[in-house]
Structures are given as C-alpha cells and as structure tokens.
Amino acid sequence: MSGVDLSVELAGLRLKNPVMPASGCFAFGREMSRWYDLSRLGAIVVKATTLEPRSGNPVPRVAETPAGMLNAIGLQNPGVDRVIAEELPHLRQYGVPVIVNVAGSTVEEYVEVARRLSDSPDLEALELNISCPNVKCGGMHFGTDPRTAAEVVGAVKRVSRYPVFVKLSPNVTDIVALARAVADAGADGLSMINTLLGMRIDVERRRPVLATEAGGLSGPAIKPIAVRMIYEVSRAVSLPIIGMGGIVSGEDAVEFLMAGASAVAVGTANFVKPTACVDVLEELAAWCRDRGVRAVRELVGAAGRMGP
Amino acid sequence: MSGVDLSVELAGLRLKNPVMPASGCFAFGREMSRWYDLSRLGAIVVKATTLEPRSGNPVPRVAETPAGMLNAIGLQNPGVDRVIAEELPHLRQYGVPVIVNVAGSTVEEYVEVARRLSDSPDLEALELNISCPNVKCGGMHFGTDPRTAAEVVGAVKRVSRYPVFVKLSPNVTDIVALARAVADAGADGLSMINTLLGMRIDVERRRPVLATEAGGLSGPAIKPIAVRMIYEVSRAVSLPIIGMGGIVSGEDAVEFLMAGASAVAVGTANFVKPTACVDVLEELAAWCRDRGVRAVRELVGAAGRMGP
Amino acid sequence: MRFRIVDQREIARNVFRLRMEADRPVGWSPGQFFHIRVDDGLEHLLRRPLSLCEAEDDRRFSVVYRLVGPGTRRLARKGPGDELDVLGPLGRGFPLHEGDHRALLIGGGVGVPPLVQLARELRKRGVSVLSLIGFRTAEDVMLAEELAECGSVWILTEDGTAGRRGRVTAALEEALEEPPDRFYACGPAPMLRAVQSALAGRLPGYLSLEERMGCGIGVCMGCVHLCRDPEGRTRYRRVCTEGPVFPAEEVVFS
Amino acid sequence: MRFRIVDQREIARNVFRLRMEADRPVGWSPGQFFHIRVDDGLEHLLRRPLSLCEAEDDRRFSVVYRLVGPGTRRLARKGPGDELDVLGPLGRGFPLHEGDHRALLIGGGVGVPPLVQLARELRKRGVSVLSLIGFRTAEDVMLAEELAECGSVWILTEDGTAGRRGRVTAALEEALEEPPDRFYACGPAPMLRAVQSALAGRLPGYLSLEERMGCGIGVCMGCVHLCRDPEGRTRYRRVCTEGPVFPAEEVVFS
Numbered sequence A, B: 001m002s003g004v005d006l007s008v009e010l011a012g013l014r015l016k017n018p019v020m021p022a023s024g025c026f027a028f029g030r031e032m033s034r035w036y037d038l039s040r041l042g043a044i045v046v047k048a049t050t051l052e053p054r055s056g057n058p059v060p061r062v063a064e065t066p067a068g069m070l071n072a073i074g075l076q077n078p079g080v081d082r083v084i085a086e087e088l089p090h091l092r093q094y095g096v097p098v099i100v101n102v103a104g105s106t107v108e109e110y111v112e113v114a115r116r117l118s119d120s121p122d123l124e125a126l127e128l129n130i131s132c133p134n135v136k137c138g139g140m141h142f143g144t145d146p147r148t149a150a151e152v153v154g155a156v157k158r159v160s161r162y163p164v165f166v167k168l169s170p171n172v173t174d175i176v177a178l179a180r181a182v183a184d185a186g187a188d189g190l191s192m193i194n195t196l197l198g199m200r201i202d203v204e205r206r207r208p209v210l211a212t213e214a215g216g217l218s219g220p221a222i223k224p225i226a227v228r229m230i231y232e233v234s235r236a237v238s239l240p241i242i243g244m245g246g247i248v249s250g251e252d253a254v255e256f257l258m259a260g261a262s263a264v265a266v267g268t269a270n271f272v273k274p275t276a277c278v279d280v281l282e283e284l285a286a287w288c289r290d291r292g293v294r295a296v297r298e299l300v301g302a303a304g305r306m307g308p
Numbered sequence C, D: 001m002r003f004r005i006v007d008q009r010e011i012a013r014n015v016f017r018l019r020m021e022a023d024r025p026v027g028w029s030p031g032q033f034f035h036i037r038v039d040d041g042l043e044h045l046l047r048r049p050l051s052l053c054e055a056e057d058d059r060r061f062s063v064v065y066r067l068v069g070p071g072t073r074r075l076a077r078k079g080p081g082d083e084l085d086v087l088g089p090l091g092r093g094f095p096l097h098e099g100d101h102r103a104l105l106i107g108g109g110v111g112v113p114p115l116v117q118l119a120r121e122l123r124k125r126g127v128s129v130l131s132l133i134g135f136r137t138a139e140d141v142m143l144a145e146e147l148a149e150c151g152s153v154w155i156l157t158e159d160g161t162a163g164r165r166g167r168v169t170a171a172l173e174e175a176l177e178e179p180p181d182r183f184y185a186c187g188p189a190p191m192l193r194a195v196q197s198a199l200a201g202r203l204p205g206y207l208s209l210e211e212r213m214g215c216g217i218g219v220c221m222g223c224v225h226l227c228r229d230p231e232g233r234t235r236y237r238r239v240c241t242e243g244p245v246f247p248a249e250e251v252v253f254s
Ligand SMILES: Cc1cc2nc3c(=O)[nH]c(=O)nc-3n(C[C@H](O)[C@H](O)[C@H](O)COP(=O)(O)OP(=O)(O)OC[C@H]3O[C@@H](n4cnc5c(N)ncnc54)[C@H](O)[C@@H]3O)c2cc1C
Pocket: A063, A064, C033, C046, C047, C048, C049, C050, C051, C052, C063, C064, C065, C066, C067, C068, C069, C070, C071, C072, C073, C110, C113, C114, C209, C210, C211, C212, C213, C244
C-alpha cells in the first residue's frame, strides 16, 4: 500500500500486514468472503474449535451495552474433525496464514485438538483459548490461575507442530503473572485480551438479559483495559502479542501497536461493519503514510520506549 | 415523592433514599451545593481522606474513553485533620448521613485515620478505599489479596466507632473471595465497584495520555462489569452493597438494585451533568411510580430471586 | 450502504413508518430485513434488524417499527434527508410457490409489517390473500389498509376495541373454511407457537422468527433458533442468514 | 442549560466560530469558558471547555475553536437551530483594573479567542489596547479584525507568511516601548512560560491556563495546575474554578 511496509513477523509467521479478525467474529470465513477479498487480511483467525461438536448456549446470546456488547455464544462449533475436513481447506485459497482458536474442557481435550490440528497442513498456528468466559466447564478457569495455564500450554506445546499463541483472560488480578507463566511453559506468542465478564439486567422482566446470565464484554468500552494490559505485559515478557479489544479504527490499531502489540485483531467491529478488518487496515496504512512512518513495525511498543 | 417509599436501610444507617454521590466525584460538597440542595441526597460520600495532606499526581489526570473516562487524581486531599475540622462540619446542615472515604499506604495509616474520624461527630460511616488504582503505594494492593484486605478491615473495625463499608476493586480474579474475606473480617457493608485499570495512548505523541500512564476507568463502559460483580457478590455474601459503576439514569439505578445493591452511588455522571445525583433519584422514583412499585426496597436483588 | 431517509411518520401509537432510498439498486424479497445502525457513534454498536415492509422499486423501501428501547428511540429522531448506514436487505424471505391460489397471512403486532410486501407479491401473482392481524388494542392497529388493497383483512384486538375480540389464533379455524394453500406467519413467539401447533399437519407454511442479533451476517452465532432437520435432528440455525423465515415444521419452540 | 446554535462558520483553516443563544440571561466576564457537551449520547462523556470569545449581550455568545479531535469534530457538524447542552460561563475571567490606561494582550493560536471580548471590555473603559497575536502560518490567522476594532494589532507568524516572522515573544520588547499597565496572555504553555519569564518583575499581568478537565465545576481535581501562593508555598489549584485566569506571578511551570 503505497510505500508503507505493513509486514510484521510474529513467532515465525510472516504476515503481509498486521490486521486479522478476532476469533469468533468471523466464523470460518465463508460469510465474510462475500463482503471483501479475504486475501487482503494479514492472517485469518477462526472460531473456537473443540474436540466434539458443540451446540453452544441457549438464547439470548448477545446484548448491547454502552460502547460494547455482551456475548455468551458458548463455543458453538462443528468439532475439530469437521473443521479440519470442511473449513480449513477452503481457506487456503486466500494465501493467508490461518490461525485456529482451540478450546476445551480438560487438558486432554486441548491436547487432542492440538494433535489433530498438527496433522492438518491447512493452518499456520494455534491460538489457545484459555480465557473463554462463556462455558462453565473449560475455558476461563484455565486462564485465571498461572499454574493451570502453564500446565495446559506445556501439554499442548509437546504435541503441536505449529506455534502456539495463548489467549489471555483479562479477568485476573495479575495479567503479567499469567503471561510469564505461559511464556515459561513455552508459548510462542500471546493474544490479548479476551472478553471481560459482564452482565445486563432487563429491568422490565427483572432478570439478566442473557440466558446464561453473565457473558463476555467486548467492544470499544474495554479498549482502555486491553491497552493497559498489553502495555504491562509487553514490557515484562518478550513474546509477540496479537492485540485486540475494542479496535474499530486505524488509529485504534496504532494505539495497540504502540502499547506493544505486534499485530492486531478486530472483533466486535465486524458486527458494526462487515468490512471492519480491511477498513482498519486501510486507515492504518493511511495513518502511517500521512506521518511518514515507513514501516508499521516501527510503531510496536513506541509508547513504552522511554522506560518505566 | 408521590407515594413511592424510597427509604433504605444500610448497615444500620437509615437513608431517606438510595442515591448518593460516589467518592471523588463530589469533592466535599461545597461546589455541588451551588447546583442543587444537597439535603435531597440519600447520603453524602466525600473524597478519599488520608492521614497527611496529599497533593496527588501530575497532570494530565483525566482522559476520555468510549463511554467512559480514565482518572489518576491520586488522592489529592487536605488530610484527615483538616477534613474533620473544615469539611465535615458544614455538611451537617443538610441532615443527610455522611460517609467518609478513607485511604492509606499502610495498615497503620488506615487505622489512624479511622481512629481520628471516630472522634468526630460529623459522620455516620466509613468507606474503606482499598481499591484505588491511582497510587503506587497504598490503595489497590490492599484490595486484591483477600488476606491483606481482611487484615486492614479487621484493624480498622477494632478502632472504628462507625460502621465500615469496604470498597472493592474490580481488578481481581475472584471478587467473591475478596468480599467473603472482608465480610469475615467484620465489614458492615460493601461498596462496589471502584475503577478498572486502563490506559490510553496519545498516538501523535507516542506516549500514554495520563502522566501516571495507567488510570482508573469509570463510566457507562464499566457498567456491565459492575452489575455482574454485584450480582455475584450479593448472592454469596449477606452484607448490604452500595452499587456503582456507570450509573447515569434512574433505569441504571434500578439495574443495580435488581442486581443486589441496596443503594447506589453516582460517580462520573456528575461530570456529565452536575445535577446527576438528583436526576437519577427523580427518574428512579418515576420508574417505580409508573410500574406500581411501592417501595424501592422491593427491587433489591429482584433479578436473582429465581435462584442460581 | 448509505440510505437517505425520504420521510418518517408515526402511523400508530409509538409505531413509525420510515421510508428510505438506497444510493443504488439492491435485490430484495418480502420477509427479508434491513440491518440498521441507529447512529454513527460508538455508543450503540449493534445494528437493529427491521423487516422490509414495502418496496416501491429496487431503491425505495419502507420499514415499520415500534419504539421499544434506546435504539428505536434514536432512529425515531431522524428525519428527511438524514443518512442511514444500512446493510441489506439480508436473510431469506418468504418463498412464493407456483400454483398457489389462496394464502393465509397471520401477523401479530410488529410482525405485521413484513406481510405487506408479501401480500403485494402474492397479489401480483394472482394469489388471493386473507390477512389475519392481531393487536393489543385499537391504538396499535396498523397497515390494515395496505393489506386490504391485496385481499381480505380480519383485524383482532385483545381487548375488542377494534375488529373482533381475541387473538389471531381464535380466528384460525374460520380462516381455514375456504382452504388456503399455504400460510405465512410473523409475530411474537407465543403467537407463532400457537399457530404452528394449530396448523401442524393441516397446512404447510412459514414462520418468520426474531432473535437478538450481533452481526446479522452469519458470523457471530448470536441469533440462533433451534430447528429440526428433515431427519429429525435438532440443531441451532442462524436466524440472520438461514432465516428469518423457516418452514413451519422445522421450527422447535422450547 | 440549553443553548441554541445561531450559526457556525469556518473562519480560518480548521477553526470555527459558533454563535449560540442561551434560553435565559447569564452573567459572564471575558476569560471565562463554556463547558459544552458535544453530543447527548454516552460515547463522549466529558464536556469540552471553550472560551467565551464574544458576548453580544447576556444571552448571545460566540466561541471559536480549532478542530483537534473527535469532540470538536462532532461539534463542527452542528448547525443553526441545533441545541447544545452547555454549562457556564464558568471559572474566573480576566480581572479589569480601575486606572489602567494601556493594556498589552498576548495570544497564541486558539489562545486568541478569549482576548476578543477582553479587548472590547477594555476599550469600553477607555483603556488603549495593543494585541500581539501569533500563529503558525497565514492560514491560521483569525480574529485580527475583531481585535483591530479595539486597538492596535500586531500579527506574527512563525513562517512569516502573514505579519512579521517569529513568535509573539520576539515582539515583546517593542511592545513595551510605550509602557502598558498590565498584560493579559492566553496560548500554549510554552508561550505562556516565555511571556512569564520575559515580563516577570517588569509588568503585572495574567495568564489564562488550559488543562484537561473532568467536571469543570471543581469537584474532580482533574484540571489542576501548580501555583505559588503569596507565602511562596506551591500547591495544585483547579483551573476550572480557581482559574482559568491566574496572576502571572503565581503560576509555576514545571
Ligand atoms: C429479523 C427481524 C426483523 C424484525 N423486524 C421488525 C420490524 O419490522 N418492526 C419492529 O418494530 N421490530 C422488528 N424487529 C424487532 C426489532 O429489531 C427490535 O424491536 C429492535 O431492535 C429494538 O431495538 P431497541 O434498541 O429499541 O431496543 P432494546 O431492547 O434496547 O435493544 C437492545 C438490543 O436488543 C435487540 N433486540 C431487542 N428486541 C429485539 C427483538 N424483538 N428482536 C431482535 N432483537 C431485539 C436490539 O436489536 C438491540 O441489539 C425485528 C427483529 C428481527 C430479528
């Protein structure tokens, strides 16, 4: 894009630009391919995949909140075997690295999903979702205790042929401790942040709006929390970070890069505008161009360069 | 107000209505008294008070975020002795219970402030701020570890002549554990939530907007997090809760009451509109009236009545 | 896509008809919906789904909606000349069947709007249309004249202040006396369920469902409804892209 | 309070003059500011402080502002007839001193607007006014005519494209040749600091400060600036209620 070098490297993956969809906000790409050419993306991140198919939670599953939304989808997905057989192959045509988001209820389940994915040629990396607030058993509890997190990451790393990004939960007292634990356990990169646990009450019906009561808060409302956590973690841990949480514009992407992310993912914004990912990409490129920034890489961590 | 009984009881305090300002968003009341008659409030909660005067953090201290704001005031206050001598007495004229927010850097400091306040006749309760994210030493670290939290609460309870509300930090993995710990240590009530740690980066200057880098996120953006935490805690712990976090309307207040709060505090909304507290109160009363709710008390916990 | 508002008027108590014009022609079918941003700012992130009520041509459409919350309240503030950020029309509308002679349309409350263009399309094909439309009370009655241009209309109100007293299901048997080939229903879930169970095995038809939507384009899995496939297996299907209109026999109400 | 926008126009590159009318008379003095909600929604919670630039009477005022971010961009979209939620005018403006004969006004960029009404008030009292106003380049120059109606105006631009080349401080010595009784300065902090140090001990005067504001009404402690009191102790004072105008000798720049 006219002179600005947008490429980034991320745990050995070479991306032609740093913008990708956030898991769960893009399904497996088929629907989105009607709105723009997916080969323009830096990478593709697909919906959480579990060992067995899951039907997810009852409805209502989504609710709007000020500058944000709650979701409690509950990992609805067709299971890893069908994802490998039916979803990943068609994504190859875009020539873009594919990252598969992995979820599970037990360490063994994470490991088995990772093992099966390792036998597929149709992806470049795993994103371990140890932070999904939407399923009672599995998901977030792996991501809130450093020891448990390290255990699942270590176990997956032993079987995975692909680099492993670990998706961190913001619902913790000390995100740096979590990041350190998964780094020590062998993670190749971090994705942050997943959603914050929230709730809305329907005051007329006198009960929570979501069928599951609580759900995950995403969107611009959480952006300051995401930026703060990425800023902290990027200074404490030397893993590449895929930053996300409320990005809706190119300037938001710049903010995440400057906070210390090496790439960014766009989630909720896809619901505001189906072309959000490529819009963010174009705005990011224009931002760099207007300010004479030659390579987007130069922005990574720029806000923390002065030392603590 | 035309038929609706707005009164609530809270750890022995009788409030004529459940609406009060949140600490730090009302200073010590003098400026606000120009905008409306403070005697209309259910209670008055003043700015954090420390043993010695504090000048607070360098500027910029505030920044706007989507549907929210960041602040890093840093507990600027004239110190407990001047608060007792110069600020509390003039608040008596309003005939409204006064709650003094207490902060400190050490357990001893909290205890000493509580002791001096116990000698003043001009207040009805303390609110222990063990959750201020804006001061390096003191504040939040007391509020993120159940043991430390219990220690400071227990120590203050031993010297305090007044009921003690404990203000919880949302920046924790398990808010229920914190609530249980302070309940066991003798807290008379809870205030929740304080601000979430967040950051904004000025992309043109390539550095955090706030002088302190991170600050506390408040406003409607955090409302779903506050509602969720109050809902969880109110079902696990039987202390009265003063609910806050993003309340801007009477309907928001209803949401907090239904989540399990017995009263509500209005913070950031005071900056949107100086009359926010009394506006919320009027809207709350109208809401009840329109729906035939006779007593606001009936709403408390209404969203959780069906059992977990 | 940008649509320009042509006009907006209150047509029943708290119900607005908004006419809008697309900047270029778009394909549509009755029963589809528009996914509308109520404001360009970030406070209201999610779009609001509103059914296509009338299509004057390939660019000019109307939607009819009830004020229920902050999103529709904000929409109601807009006026002629204002621009709207709109996706769609999206989803699968009402299928029309060759050879049908009589159709029964059943609508409740804000389920009535999508039936208007459907009635027109049926009418154009020579299908005779009977519309059963139910409301709470006389002040809520809407779109009866538009439907009357396409066939017979029976109005029902729960309190009897307009038309007959009762719910649409109370008039169902009578509506079957001259047997229709098919029914099309849209309205609140309890109404759809009652219609489904009254007509199951007797008359083929379609139900148009409502669920809270995230994306509206099939990627978030927010808007699912339980459906039974021909082999009898139930699974969640997306109202936004696989619906909102489903064959009545496939829909499972829990 | 609700103000109605009378009109709004771009008067220099990215600089707008917004005229507005209050629904009832309000007291004011030059140097005070209005605290304006740029939108009624929740996305932009904080009000934006903009200085009173002109007061036609007790109800009609103008502010002049530069587009710098989302808030001012949103404000710029409003037009005649739109309503604004405004507090103020707030704060302490420029004190006028009996017996002054000559005043020196020093403004940089969007620090110029508050000097306009100040110049008018001085003029009304027979004080002769010299305004030194500095900008980056010719396209940024504004309000020179308005100030010229009240006295002499020296324009400076950093690149010399209008008036003299240089910053306002470069012309200070010359401006003192006919000695003024007092100076009033408003502009970016580096300018104020340079003015303060150039004039310290030579000429009494006032500085109007800018800080990011939360409440604007003195309760949040967001907008503080370090000041020295007559006893030499420094402490934070609130720009919104104790300022924005402070005696020059009290202001501490770090
Ligand atoms: C396919 C489809 C077609 C629809 N067509 C119409 C129509 O033609 N006329 C009409 O009046 N209404 C229609 N609705 C319902 C309409 O979308 C909601 O009434 C509207 O979104 C409420 O928005 P709000 O902000 O005013 O209310 P709020 O309750 O504050 O909305 C909050 C959130 O909940 C969602 N929501 C609330 N109620 C509904 C609902 N009943 N269905 C789906 N989402 C809801 C909103 O979209 C929003 O995301 C349709 C819904 C669907 C799914």
